[in-house]
Amino acid sequence: MEAFGATFAIFFSAVFTNNILLTNYLGMCSFLGASREIKTATGLGTAVIFVMTATSALNWIVYHAILVPLKLEYLRFIVFIIVIAAFVQIVEMIIERVSDRLYIALGIFLPLITVNCAILGATLFMVIREYTFAAGVAYGLGGGVGWTLAIIAMAGIRQSMTKARVPKGLEGAGITLIIAGIMALAFMGFNGMIR
Amino acid sequence: MAFRKEKKILLRNLGADNPVFVQVLGICSTLAVTNVVKNTLVMCLGLVFTLTLSNASVSALRKWIPSRVRMMVEVLIIACYVIIVDIVLKAYLPDTSRQLGPYVGLIITNCIIMGRAEAFALTNPPWLSAVDGFSAGIGYSYVLLSISAFREILGSGTFWGYTVVWEGWTNWSIMVMAPGAFFMLAIFIWIVKGLILKETEN
Numbered sequence: 001m002e003a004f005g006a007t008f009a010i011f012f013s014a015v016f017t018n019n020i021l022l023t024n025y026l027g028m029c030s031f032l033g034a035s036r037e038i039k040t041a042t043g044l045g046t047a048v049i050f051v052m053t054a055t056s057a058l059n060w061i062v063y064h065a066i067l068v069p070l071k072l073e074y075l076r077f078i079v080f081i082i083v084i085a086a087f088v089q090i091v092e093m094i095i096e097r098v099s100d101r102l103y104i105a106l107g108i109f110l111p112l113i114t115v116n117c118a119i120l121g122a123t124l125f126m127v128i129r130e131y132t133f134a135a136g137v138a139y140g141l142g143g144g145v146g147w148t149l150a151i152i153a154m155a156g157i158r159q160s161m162t163k164a165r166v167p168k169g170l171e172g173a174g175i176t177l178i179i180a181g182i183m184a185l186a187f188m189g190f191n192g193m194i195r
Numbered sequence: 196m197a198f199r200k201e202k203k204i205l206l207r208n209l210g211a212d213n214p215v216f217v218q219v220l221g222i223c224s225t226l227a228v229t230n231v232v233k234n235t236l237v238m239c240l241g242l243v244f245t246l247t248l249s250n251a252s253v254s255a256l257r258k259w260i261p262s263r264v265r266m267m268v269e270v271l272i273i274a275c276y277v278i279i280v281d282i283v284l285k286a287y288l289p290d291t292s293r294q295l296g297p298y299v300g301l302i303i304t305n306c307i308i309m310g311r312a313e314a315f316a317l318t319n320p321p322w323l324s325a326v327d328g329f330s331a332g333i334g335y336s337y338v339l340l341s342i343s344a345f346r347e348i349l350g351s352g353t354f355w356g357y358t359v360v361w362e363g364w365t366n367w368s369i370m371v372m373a374p375g376a377f378f379m380l381a382i383f384i385w386i387v388k389g390l391i392l393k394e395t396e397n
Contacts, residue, residue, distance in 0.1 A: 023373045025226040029306040032219060074282060077300045078274040085267055114266065117223045117304040124297030169388035173219040174381045181377030188374070 007138045010131070014142025016190040020118055021150045022183055024125070027118030031151055032176055034112075041155035045148030047109045049141065051091070052122050055084050056140025059123045060133050080123050085114045118147055154179060201326045208330035211391075214307045215338040216384045221307035226376035227298050229343035232355050237291050239339055241280040241299060243332030246308050249273045250328030254316040269312045270303065277302045307335060342379050346370045 020026050027048070034044045059080050067073055092110045095103045113119060122143040126136040157179055166175050214220045228238045252272050253260075260268045281299050284292040292299065302308070311331050316324040347353055350370030352360040369375045 025223050025373070025376065026301070028223045028226070029220060032222075074278065077278055077281065077303055078271065080300075081270050081274050081303055085270060111266070114270070117301050117306075120304050121223075121297055121301055124300050128296055167385070169385045170381070174384045174388070177377045177381035177384070181374040181381065184372075184374040184377060188372070 003134070007134050010135050011138040011142040012193075014139050015146040015149065016187060017193060019146040019150060019184075019187050020122060020143040021147050022180065022187050024121065026121035027116050027147055030112055030116050031147075031154070031180075032173055034109075035151050035154040035158055035176065038152060038155045038159060041151045042148075043105055044109045044112070045144075045151050047106045047113055048116065048118065048147055049144030051084075051088060051110075051113050052119050052144035052147075053137060053140045055087055055119055056122055056126055056143075057133070057137050058083050058087060060126065060131075060136040063127055064133075076127065080120060084119055084123075088114050118143065150183065153183065200323065204323065204327050205330040208327065208334045209337075210334075213334045213338065213387075214310070214331050215335055216387045219384075220310050221305045221335060222380065223301060223305070226373075226380060228295060229339055229376060229379075230346050230350060230371040231294075232340065232343045232347050234291060234294055235339050235343035237284065237288065238295060238298065238302075239332070239336035241277075241284070242302055242305065242307075243329060243336060244280060245273060245276040245302055246311060246332040247325050247328040249276050249308055250311050250316045251321045251325040253312045254319060254321040254324035257317050260317075265317070266309075269309060273308050273312075274303050307331060338383065342376075342383060346375060346379055350375065 014020065018024070021028070021031060030044065034040050062079060062083055063073075063076060067076055067079060072079075088110050095106060095110075122140050126139050131139060154176070158176065161175070161179075170178070208214070215222060228234050249269075249272050253269055256268070256272075277300065280302065281292070284295070284299060311324075311328055315327045319327070344354065347355075348359060349367045352358055352364055352366050367375070370379070
C-alpha cells in the first residue's frame with residue numbers, strides 16, 4: 001500500500017504541482033502551435049498521453065537492461081530518441097492499418113510528437129531522478145495527463161479570446177505566453193499538497 | 196562583396212527572422228534555463244555549437260538522405276553533437292551540468308535546430324548552412340541572455356553570482372519561478388514586435 005501511495009504521489013505531482021509544461025516548460029512549441037482549437041488540442045493531448053506513457057516504460061527497460069549493464073550511459077540521448085522515433089513510427093503504421101477513424105483523429109499528430117520535447121524530457125527526468133519502473137510509468141502517464149490538461153485549458157481560453165481585443169504587439173504568441181504565465185501561477189496553488 | 200550572401204543570412208537571423216521572437220521556436224529551453232545568467236550562457240554555447248555543426252552536416256549529406264527518413268537522420272546527427280556537448284560539460288563544468296540536468300539533452304528536440312535543418316540545410320550548400328546555423332544560434336542566444344539578465348537581477352538581486360542591488364532591495368521571487376519566465380518572454384516579444392511594427396509602418 002505504501003508503494004502504491006508513493007507511485008500515486010508521483011503521478012499526482014506530475015499532473016499538478018510539477019506540471020511538465022507549466023513548471024518545466026517542456027513541449028512549448030507544439031503547445032503554442034496546436035492550442036488554437038479544443039478539438040486539435042484534445043487529439044494531440046491524447047496522442048501525447050499514449051506515447052509518453054509507453055516510451056517512458058520502454059526507455060526505462062532499455063536504459064536499465066541494456067545501457068547500464070554495458071556501461072553505455074553516455075549514449076542515452078541517441079538511444080532514447082531512437083526508441084521514441086521508432087515507437088511513434090510503428091504506432092502510426094499500426095493505426096493506419098487498424099482504424100481509419102483513429103488515424104484521421106490521431107495520425108496527423110504522431111510525426112509532430114517525435115520532436116516534442118516533453119516526450120524526451122519525461123524520459124530524461126525519469127532517468128535523472130532514478131525512478132523505479134512503476135514510478136517511471138506513473139511519471140510518464142502523469143506528465144502526459146498534465147500536459148493535456150494544460151493544452152486543453154489553454155485552447156478553451158484561446159477560443160473564447162478570439163473576440164477579445166489584444167494589443168497589436170501581443171497578438172499570437174505574446175498573449176498566449178501571458179495566459180500560460182497566469183495558468184502557471186494558478187498551478188502553483190497546488191504546491192504544498194505533496195510533501 | 197564576396198561575403199554578401201553570408202551577411203544577408205546573418206542579418207536576417209539576428210533581426211527580421213529571429214528564431215525566438217519572430218518564429219517563436221525553441222522556447223522550452225529559453226524559459227527553463229534563463230533564471231541564472233551563467234547557465235544560460237553555457238546552454239547557448241552548446242546550442243550554437245550543435246546548431247552550426249548539425250546544419251553543416253545535414254547539408255553535406257543532403258543528397259544522400261532519402262526524404263522518407265530524413266527526420267530520423269536529422270535527429271541522429273543532432274543527437275551526436277549533443278552527446279559531445281554533454282560529455283564536455285560533464286568533464287569540465289560538472290556543477291553547471293548538474294544544474295542544467297535534462298535540458299542539455301533537450302537541445303536535441305529544440306525546434307530551432309530541426310527547423311533550420313528542414314528549412315535551410317536541405318536546400319543549401321554546407322558553408323552557407325553553417326553560417327545560417329551559427330547566426331540563428333547567435334540570434335537565439337542574445338535574446339536568452341537578455342531575458343536571463345533581467346530575471347537574475349530582479350529575481351535574485353545578482354548578476355553572474357555577484358550582488359548588484361542596493362541594500363533593502365526585495366527580490367521579486369516570482370521572476371525566478373515559472374510564471375516569471377512566461378511573462379518576461381511575452382513582454383520581450385511585445386517590445387520587439389512593437390519596434391518592428393513601427394518600422395514597417397514608416
